[in-house]
Amino acid sequence: MRQTKKRKIREGNPAVTVLLYVLAGLAAFVTLYPMYYVLILSLSEPEFAATMKVYVLPKGFNLDAYTALVRDTKMWRAYANTFLYVIPNTILMVLTSTVVAYGLNYKKLIGRKWLTMYLLIPMYFSGGFITSFLLILKLGLYDNPLSQIIPSCFSIWNIILVRSYFRTIPDSLSEAAKIDGAGVMQVLANVFIPLGKPIFAVIAVYTIVGTWNSWFRASIYLPHTEWQPLQLYLRRILVEASASATDNLDLDVLEQLLKKQMSGVQLKYAMIIFTSLPVLCTYPFFQKYFVKGMVMGSLKE
Amino acid sequence: MRKGNKRLWAAFLAATVVSASLAGCGQSAEKTDSAAAETTAAVEKTDSAAADAAGEDAPKELKTIRILGPDNSAVDNNGNTIYFSDWVNGESKKWEQLVSDLEGYGVKLELDLIPADQIENVVQTQIAAGLDYDMVNISTVDTKTRMSLVEQGKLVSVNEIWENYSDGTAKEYYTTGAGSSVAKLNKLEDGNQYWLTGVTYGDYKGRGVGSLVGAMIRYDWLQKLGLEMPTTTEELYQTLLAFQEQDANGNGQADEVITLNYNSFYNGIAQMYGLGTSSYFLDSETGKITSPWYQDGIKDYITFMNRLFKAGLLDTSGQAKEKQAENKISMVSTYWIGYSSEAAVTVPEGEQRAQFVGLVCDPENGCTPLVNSQSAVQKNTYDFAFTSNVDKEAAGRLLDYLTSEEYATLTEFGIEGYSYEVVDGVKQRFTDSDISECQIRVALWVNDCIFPRAETVDRAQELVTATEMGKSMGWPEEGFAAKADPVREVYENPDKYKLAVKSTELEVAVATVEETERIADLKTDFDTYSEELLTKLIMGDASLDNWDTYIAEMKELGLDELIEITQARYDRTLG
Numbered sequence: 001m002r003q004t005k006k007r008k009i010r011e012g013n014p015a016v017t018v019l020l021y022v023l024a025g026l027a028a029f030v031t032l033y034p035m036y037y038v039l040i041l042s043l044s045e046p047e048f049a050a051t052m053k054v055y056v057l058p059k060g061f062n063l064d065a066y067t068a069l070v071r072d073t074k075m076w077r078a079y080a081n082t083f084l085y086v087i088p089n090t091i092l093m094v095l096t097s098t099v100v101a102y103g104l105n106y107k108k109l110i111g112r113k114w115l116t117m118y119l120l121i122p123m124y125f126s127g128g129f130i131t132s133f134l135l136i137l138k139l140g141l142y143d144n145p146l147s148q149i150i151p152s153c154f155s156i157w158n159i160i161l162v163r164s165y166f167r168t169i170p171d172s173l174s175e176a177a178k179i180d181g182a183g184v185m186q187v188l189a190n191v192f193i194p195l196g197k198p199i200f201a202v203i204a205v206y207t208i209v210g211t212w213n214s215w216f217r218a219s220i221y222l223p224h225t226e227w228q229p230l231q232l233y234l235r236r237i238l239v240e241a242s243a244s245a246t247d248n249l250d251l252d253v254l255e256q257l258l259k260k261q262m263s264g265v266q267l268k269y270a271m272i273i274f275t276s277l278p279v280l281c282t283y284p285f286f287q288k289y290f291v292k293g294m295v296m297g298s299l300k301e
Numbered sequence: 302m303r304k305g306n307k308r309l310w311a312a313f314l315a316a317t318v319v320s321a322s323l324a325g326c327g328q329s330a331e332k333t334d335s336a337a338a339e340t341t342a343a344v345e346k347t348d349s350a351a352a353d354a355a356g357e358d359a360p361k362e363l364k365t366i367r368i369l370g371p372d373n374s375a376v377d378n379n380g381n382t383i384y385f386s387d388w389v390n391g392e393s394k395k396w397e398q399l400v401s402d403l404e405g406y407g408v409k410l411e412l413d414l415i416p417a418d419q420i421e422n423v424v425q426t427q428i429a430a431g432l433d434y435d436m437v438n439i440s441t442v443d444t445k446t447r448m449s450l451v452e453q454g455k456l457v458s459v460n461e462i463w464e465n466y467s468d469g470t471a472k473e474y475y476t477t478g479a480g481s482s483v484a485k486l487n488k489l490e491d492g493n494q495y496w497l498t499g500v501t502y503g504d505y506k507g508r509g510v511g512s513l514v515g516a517m518i519r520y521d522w523l524q525k526l527g528l529e530m531p532t533t534t535e536e537l538y539q540t541l542l543a544f545q546e547q548d549a550n551g552n553g554q555a556d557e558v559i560t561l562n563y564n565s566f567y568n569g570i571a572q573m574y575g576l577g578t579s580s581y582f583l584d585s586e587t588g589k590i591t592s593p594w595y596q597d598g599i600k601d602y603i604t605f606m607n608r609l610f611k612a613g614l615l616d617t618s619g620q621a622k623e624k625q626a627e628n629k630i631s632m633v634s635t636y637w638i639g640y641s642s643e644a645a646v647t648v649p650e651g652e653q654r655a656q657f658v659g660l661v662c663d664p665e666n667g668c669t670p671l672v673n674s675q676s677a678v679q680k681n682t683y684d685f686a687f688t689s690n691v692d693k694e695a696a697g698r699l700l701d702y703l704t705s706e707e708y709a710t711l712t713e714f715g716i717e718g719y720s721y722e723v724v725d726g727v728k729q730r731f732t733d734s735d736i737s738e739c740q741i742r743v744a745l746w747v748n749d750c751i752f753p754r755a756e757t758v759d760r761a762q763e764l765v766t767a768t769e770m771g772k773s774m775g776w777p778e779e780g781f782a783a784k785a786d787p788v789r790e791v792y793e794n795p796d797k798y799k800l801a802v803k804s805t806e807l808e809v810a811v812a813t814v815e816e817t818e819r820i821a822d823l824k825t826d827f828d829t830y831s832e833e834l835l836t837k838l839i840m841g842d843a844s845l846d847n848w849d850t851y852i853a854e855m856k857e858l859g860l861d862e863l864i865e866i867t868q869a870r871y872d873r874t875l876g
Binding site for chain 2: 225239251
């Protein structure tokens with residue numbers, strides 16, 4: 001009797017359910033409202049956007065900032081660049097993770113443990129930024145768009161993730177394929193790849209979001225605007241909008257700075273919405289893979 | 302492999318190869334299409350200009366100078382941000398003129414323009430990689446690194462260039478002309494100067510004067526409420542209180558506040574109490590470096606600020622920008638002749654537009670108030686250096702051009718008949734031009750860009766221009782005459798007003814390596830302490846009763862040593 005009562009409290013108590021819903025609602029509000037706030041600021045009349053006194057609905061309706069953005073050829077170029085980095089990065093990341101993970105999962109591989117160790121050490125102890133910069137410089141990738149692709153097309157973490165997933169695939173399946181005459185590559189193509197689709201989706205989503213949001217590497221390796229990604233362009237607008245008028249600015253410079261800040265007051269909000277839109281649209285479709293990815297990350301061997 | 306899978310893989314691989322090669326191949330395209338296009342545009346124009354000129358005088362052999370600098374930008378009257386690279390890529394007659402002028406001097410330019418937010422990283426990485434340029438904007442490079450570059454022989458001395466490779470123009474400008482006092486400030490221990498800095502010379506009816514900075518009050522609110530311009534700090538307090546009590550902005554709330562740097566002494570009110578503009582500063586009268594913490598008026602100043610704070614008149618929310626837009630700011634501290642503060646205020650429809658007017662109030666303690674002023678010959682804040690790669694002859698030619706009258710006119714006014722006209726011997730910009738580049742006051746290649754500025758400001762004309770500007774900013778009858786009046790008053794009566802040095806750092810010589818290291822050791826901790834203490838005292842979180850303890854702690858943090866080092870740097874400029 002007592003046990004049944006306990007279960008009832010845990011599973012069906014209306015007060016607890018309401019509380020959980022309220023908590024979930026609060027969490028959702030805290031997560032969504034900042035984005036909504038930026039959206040209504042970007043749509044309000046500039047004088048209200050400047051004072052930031054817009055909380056629930058847009059005050060007035062003004063699309064000038066969006067019009068200015070749509071006409072901004074530099075922004076479109078940055079948008080195209082981001083796609084140019086997202087597509088190869090995603091494909092190459094899935095490819096490298098799969099191939100290396102398959103090799104590490106192959107039990108007869110000579111020195112498998114050492115290879116795994118060789119991969120794990122730099123994952124925990126990275127060489128740091130200076131060494132990476134020098135390497136990029138020596139490879140001739142400085143000021144080259146490939147600097148946004150080659151260093152980002154593999155990840156040891158993702159390799160470990162895929163290898164862990166491959167380990168969950170029963171050996172009997174690959175053994176059966178071998179009995180049917182399949183070679184090493186055929187086992188990969190006909191057994192592991194078809195069964196590994198969920199993990200590939202996880203890796204793809206992580207890579208798409210990661211590449212879409214990245215700007216730091218570009219800010220170091222790409223000194224010219226032509227090949228810079230969208231996030232760096234967004235950062236530039238935000239930095240200009242928040243630059244402080246320090247004590248020693250000359251009169252002309254101060255006047256220009258204030259002028260820039262006034263003209264860009266709404267542009268930054270519109271830009272945030274504009275740059276986030278593709279990824280925001282992506283999330284609902286990939287949500288289940290995100291959950292799966294989180295669970296996989298927690299797997300222990 | 303199943304057919305479907307094969308197709309899928311083939312599609313994946315093809316997309317990867319195409320995307321990667323598109324990006325990779327772009328590298329070469331980039332060099333020609335973009336960054337290099339920005340630069341080669343200049344070269345092509347130079348070449349064509351050279352061809353045009355070939356029929357006239359025998360042109361000098363063109364020598365190329367490669368320059369690394371930020372892609373400076375400005376906003377035109379339509380709110381469009383215009384970049385210097387846009388000008389270089391063919392959107393500027395002024396730039397075409399400069400390229401043509403330089404061709405006459407036998408110089409052509411290759412520019413590498415980097416977005417302003419990245420320039421610091423790029424210059425530092427370029428320094429690490431060995432500086433592959435002839436001339437670099439080194440404004441973001443700290444003194445220690447500059448010294449190290451000098452020691453390594455990576456920077457060449459500019460005085461050697463104007464001594465040996467100038468046709469006389471640059472030498473005269475930097476030794477006896479407008480640039481001489483600034484050149485003196487840039488002299489290092491070895492007696493050489495390794496970077497160029499812009500100069501602003503202010504001329505008011507044949508006398509040198511600097512631009513004024515300080516506290517400015519809402520003149521339109523004074524008029525609206527029928528209040529007099531305050532002349533003492535007590536009157537100032539009562540006026541600010543009246544703005545709140547009589548609801549100057551008419552929104553029904555007592556929310557009219559002042560916004561000032563209350564954690565530093567650079568705010569105008571501190572100067573009303575005779576205090577310097579920074580925590581150790583040059584007293585222009587005595588030529589001594591001292592600290593406001595040692596000055597007589599300091600306790601009275603803090604008491605006054607504390608009074609403002611307690612009465613809710615001082616904004617400490619950090620939301621000054623928003624409050625200004627909401628028409629809640631009664632007093633600011635900025636350039637007395639600027640007009641951006643007004644543009645940032647939104648007043649209700651039908652109300653008089655904002656106008657901030659500078660003011661000096663006598664303190665109740667009998668101290669002489671100061672007016673914060675630039676020097677008549679003001680060093681700018683941007684530095685440019687020639688590297689060891691430069692052809693010194695080409696550098697000499699460039700220096701001759703950068704110190705010439707034609708360069709100064711082109712930079713400040715543009716082209717006659719296009720962006721300015723001469724009326725009664727005075728150059729006047731077209732203020733109503735529809736052309737974007739003519740709406741941008743100063744050429745984009747100066748300030749934080751590729752060249753130093755050689756500016757001569759006609760301060761009398763500046764007052765006229767500011768007054769006229771007011772006519773299009775909500776004051777159709779008298780314009781910003783009220784704004785210009787106190788500036789004119791100070792300019793006209795130099796003996797009546799005691800001036801405070803706006804920026805001591807811009808008035809003293811470059812620090813030596815040892816001084817740089819000592820400053821780096823002391824300054825951060827001292828500044829933090831000074832700023833925090835000032836804030837606490839003004840907000841009432843610290844008591845004036847413990848004054849001796851505070852001074853002892855500041856001495857321990859190195860106040861006296863910082864004063865001593867700055868004094869030594871100042872003395873070197875005199876020597």
